[in-house]
Amino acid sequence: MTRAPDAPHPDLSAVPDAELLRLDHQVCFSLHAASRAFGGFYRQALKDLGLTYSQYLVMLVLWEDGPQPVKAIGRRLHLDSGTLSPLLKRLEAAGLVRRERSREDERSVLIELTHEGARLRDRALSVPRGVLAATGLSLDEVLGLQKVLGRLTNALGKTADAG
Known part of the structure; x- marks a missing residue:
């Protein structure tokens, strides 16, 4: 069921049922296996930085875009605030970011790098x-x-x- 990137979409009605449900033909499984392999790699690669993969993604956004509201970080990373808030608290406890309520909108929290968080970029x-x-x-x-x-x-x- 694999095809060249520019090949026309296959007519799935021509594929035998037994082939459709083969594990090695599932794109989702290939992505899952690759994701797990990346996760293992990143656990090792980020150990010296003291970051988890999710924390690394937040730091990438801040290194690239500068101070950001929590909502903007969540949109960029496809994460909801329930997932992002504890992660940001851990980054703050580690001294890498600072959380501050917006002066313009008390409901909005701005995340910015500390000096230490900015310096971590070179090591990353x-x-x-x-x-x-x-x-x-x-x-x-x-x-x-x-x-x-x-x-x-x-x-x-x-x-x-x-x-």
Whole structure:
């Protein structure tokens, strides 16, 4: 059931039922297995930084975009505030971020890097280089994979939103 990226969509009615339910033909399982492998890699790669993968993602947003309201971080990472709030509290306890109520809107909490959080960026530069090396893929292959996964995420998000 695999096909070239530019090949036309297969007529699934032509695929035998026994083939449709094979585990190794499930895209979701391939993504799940890859996600678990990445999780294991990132646990090791981030250990020296003292970050979990989710904390690393928050730090990436802050390093890239600067101070952000919690809601903006949640939108960017596709995380709800119930997941994000405890994570931000742990980053604050570690001295990497500061949480401050917005002066304009008391309901909004602004997250900004501390000096220590900003300095951690230099040490984190080794992580993406290590990921690329660990994948065994070329930079072009990784960028192509990101593009395909972005299209997949958008398509499935639209399907979920419509349902």
